[in-house]
Amino acid sequence: xYTIDYSNPVSVHFIGIGGISMSGLAxxxxxxxxxxxxxxxxxxxxxxxxxGKGVTVYYGQCADNIKDGIDLVVYTAAIREDNEEFMEVKxxxxxxxxxxxxxxxxxxxxxVAVAVSGTHGKxxxxxxxxxxxxxxxxxxxxxxxxxxxxxxxxxxxxxxxxFVTEACEYTNSFLSFNPTAGIILNIEEDHLDFFKDIxxxxxxxxxxxxxxxxxxxxxxxxxxxxYTEITEGLKCRVITVSPGNAxxxxxxxxxxxxxxxxxxxxxxxxxxxxDLTAARDKAPAADEDIRIRLLVPGxxxxxxxxxxxxxxxxxxxxxxxxxxxxxxxxxxxxxxxYKGKLGDITIIxxxxxxxxxxxxTLRAAKNYPHENIVCVFQPHxxxxxxxxxDEFADALSLADMVVLAxxxxxxxxxxxxxxxxxxxxxxxxxxxxxxSFSTFKxxxxxxxxxxxxxxxxxxxxxxxxxxxxxxxxxx
Numbered sequence: 509x510y511t512i513d514y515s516n517p518v519s520v521h522f523i524g525i526g527g528i529s530m531s532g533l534a535x536x537x538x539x540x541x542x543x544x545x546x547x548x549x550x551x552x553x554x555x556x557x558x559x560g561k562g563v564t565v566y567y568g569q570c571a572d573n574i575k576d577g578i579d580l581v582v583y584t585a586a587i588r589e590d591n592e593e594f595m596e597v598k599x600x601x602x603x604x605x606x607x608x609x610x611x612x613x614x615x616x617x618x619x620v621a622v623a624v625s626g627t628h629g630k631x632x633x634x635x636x637x638x639x640x641x642x643x644x645x646x647x648x649x650x651x652x653x654x655x656x657x658x659x660x661x662x663x664x665x666x667x668x669x670x671f672v673t674e675a676c677e678y679t680n681s682f683l684s685f686n687p688t689a690g691i692i693l694n695i696e697e698d699h700l701d702f703f704k705d706i707x708x709x710x711x712x713x714x715x716x717x718x719x720x721x722x723x724x725x726x727x728x729x730x731x732x733x734x735y736t737e738i739t740e741g742l743k744c745r746v747i748t749v750s751p752g753n754a755x756x757x758x759x760x761x762x763x764x765x766x767x768x769x770x771x772x773x774x775x776x777x778x779x780x781x782x783d784l785t786a787a788r789d790k791a792p793a794a795d796e797d798i799r800i801r802l803l804v805p806g807x808x809x810x811x812x813x814x815x816x817x818x819x820x821x822x823x824x825x826x827x828x829x830x831x832x833x834x835x836x837x838x839x840x841x842x843x844x845x846y847k848g849k850l851g852d853i854t855i856i857x858x859x860x861x862x863x864x865x866x867x868x869t870l871r872a873a874k875n876y877p878h879e880n881i882v883c884v885f886q887p888h889x890x891x892x893x894x895x896x897x898d899e900f901a902d903a904l905s906l907a908d909m910v911v912l913a914x915x916x917x918x919x920x921x922x923x924x925x926x927x928x929x930x931x932x933x934x935x936x937x938x939x940x941x942x943x944s945f946s947t948f949k950x951x952x953x954x955x956x957x958x959x960x961x962x963x964x965x966x967x968x969x970x971x972x973x974x975x976x977x978x979x980x981x982x983x
Contacts (some may be wrong), residue, residue, distance in 0.1 A: 510580055510603040512613040514540050518579035522546035523593050525565060526555045527584055530607055532651040532663035534558060536614060538811050539665045547573050547593060557661070571596035578602055582610045586919055608681035612653070615686040617760055618649065621668035623685050625716060626693025626729075627709075628865050629812045630674045633693060633802070635840045636816035636833075637672050638664065643833035643881050644825045646670050653860075655841035677709065678702060682716050688724040689822070690717060692970065695732050698862055701719060701891040701920070711737055720744040727818045729811060730759045730891065745910040747784070747818045751811035761818045763810050766797075772805035772875030778817060778827070798827045804839040806872030818944075843972065844872060848981045853960040853976040854878070861888040861970035864900035869968065870906040879962035883907035884951060884976055885913045886969030887931065890924040897926075900936040904942075907966075909958075911937055912944040916971030948976050955980065 520537055522530050525546025532555040538544045538561060547566040548555055555565045566573040574581075574596045581597045581604045588594070597604060605613065615621040624634040631654040639658055641648040648670035652662055675682035675690070679697045688980050696706070703709045714737070720726050722743040728735055730748040739746045750759035760783070763776035777799055800817070802809055813834065820830050839845065841872055842859040849855065854877075860869045866885070873881050885904060887893045893900065904910045912928035928944045935942035945951045955976075959965055967977040 509609065510613075511606055512537075512580075512610065512617075513616050517541035517543070517742065519543040519545070519577050520580045520582060520606055520639060521574065521578045522582045523569065523587050523591065523597075524548060524584040524607075525558065525563070525804050526550075527586075527607070528554065528653055528662050529611070529651060530582070530584060531555070531558060533582070533607065533610055533614065534563060535561070535663045536649065536651070536665060538563065541723055544574075545575070545578070553665050554662070554840060562892075569593045573934075574600065574602070578607065582607060585681070590723070601878055606681070606684065608679075608684040611669060612684040612686050615671055615673070618671035620671065620689060620823070621685075621687050622670070622672045622686035622689045622691070623675035623682065623716075624673070624691045624693070624815075625675040625682055625713065626691070626808045627677075627696040627698050628862065628868070629693045629808065630676065631840055631859075632809065632843055633691060633812040633815055634674050634786055635693075636813060637819060638819045639837045640816060640825060640833040641670055641672065641823075643836065644822075644829050648672050652671075653838070654843065657838060657840075658836065677712050677716070678737065680712055680715075683712070683719070685716075685719060689819060690720050690724070690726045691819060692717065692728040692732070692738065693812065693815055694729055695738070696862070696864055697895070698892070700895045710738065725819070725822050727815050727822075729768045729815070731811070743823070747816040747822060749811065749818050751807065751814055761814045763814060766810065768875055770875075770877065772804050772872045774805075774807065774810050775799055775801040776810060778814075778968065788812070800831055800834055802834055803837060805844055806868055808868040808872075844869060847967075847977050850959075850965075853963050853965055855958050855968045855981060856964065857977055858966055858968045859970055860968050861892070863896050863903040866900070866903040866968065867965070870903070873964055874906075876964055876966035877962075879960060880908040880964070881906075882909045882911065882963050882965045883960055884911045884913065884955070884965070884967045884973060886913040886967075886971045886973035887926075887928060887965070888970040889918050890915055890920050890922065890926045893926045893931065894924050897931065897934070899934075900931060901938060901940075902930075903938045904935060905938050910940055910942040911954065912942065913948065913951060913969070913971075913973055914946060914974070916973075917971065919972070951976055952979055959963065 526548035647666040650664040932944035
């Protein structure tokens with residue numbers, strides 16, 4: 509496999525450079541003196557940023573984009589073997605790396621390489637870890653799968669030994685990483701267009717945990733079913749977290765005295781196990797009475813925060829610094845993000861696209877000021893909609909009204925007989941006030957007619973459903 513050498517910058521071409529992870533990796537190499545070019549289907553905010561930094565970006569992917577002098581080509585999982593650029597690279601016998609392989613190569617250049625994994629919560633927890641490291645003055649380099657206000661985008665280039673990234677299990681991409689510290693937030697069924705079943709997924713996470721070296725650390729939720737099957741035999745240090753009551757599941761870190769404000773944001777005390785307290789030899793003395801206050805809503809964010817806290821204390825960061833970082837952390841784009849008001853109607857946008865995420869978001873919304881919760885949901889992929897059809901209906905029924913947009917196909921072409929209309933019928937069977945429309949314009953017109961003063965309108969999904977709320981707000 510080709511090996512990236514920071515001391516010997518070369519010319520690298522990215523096929524699919526506009527992706528949120530690919531664009532960040534391109535920036536990292538650019539900062540290290542590499543010559544960077546790339547291609548994508550159409551311009552975007554991310555490609556425009558790269559162009560502003562001197563990167564040559566081609567729109568449309570064809571063989572002519574592969575110029576003489578390119579030493580390495582990086583491509584995403586979405587690129588097919590019949591892609592013209594891909595075929596030209598093969599013809600020229602230019603070395604190639606997948607996005608995940610490049611990220612793994614980059615991680616080798618940092619003394620502390622943190623990889624945040626899990627079916628849900630990766631972007632938020634990666635962002636929490638980032639804020640804590642920044643608050644501690646540790647100047648990390650960061651690649652995050654969302655837009656984080658504190659770093660002004662999806663990438664931060666630091667000058668220290670610290671590197672933080674998300675670690676996605678899809679196509680086993682995180683198995684190409686080289687972490688010295690890992691977080692596993694949760695393990696559930698998802699991406700069933702790639703994985704066979706939950707056991708296949710658990711096997712993948714087990715292999716990910718096995719990548720962490722003996723002097724490294726794994727932070728894992730003890731709420732994961734049979735989590736010891738993931739950690740058994742690991743040589744690295746294992747720290748467990750549980751968002752439940754003090755000492756829940758015998759975890760090393762848990763929360764007590766949990767309270768919620770009028771927007772559903774939690775505050776809590778950190779509870780550390782006796783064994784953990786006795787073994788503390790690296791971190792400064794912990795303040796046992798310190799209270800963590802979150803500015804992002806939902807019970808699920810307690811678990812995300814505990815994972816970030818456990819990792820931070822392992823790295824020697826004090827409680828006061830950690831608590832201060834959470835007071836500055838206002839979340840990432842598309843994670844219960846306040847978009848604005850349409851009269852007296854509050855519009856929130858959220859990336860939730862799995863039943864567990866939908867349930868967590870709508871439960872958080874229950875604690876947010878509202879008359880009715882109106883959820884505009886765009887299912888993401890036919891495979892996921894079919895696999896979790898009943899679970900989607902159960903989760904969405906927590907809203908007072910559900911408006912369904914057409915399924916966002918993403919990488920898929922076969923509908924598998926799935927449609928939003930079928931999901932709408934299932935919701936109505938459950939007594940839910942549900943509607944399905946074929947265009948965003950129809951949805952916008954329906955919302956203007958039917959939303960009432962005081963309603964909380966949530967646009968939800970991993971596709972482009974965010975455009976509905978933005979159109980209503982005139983953005």
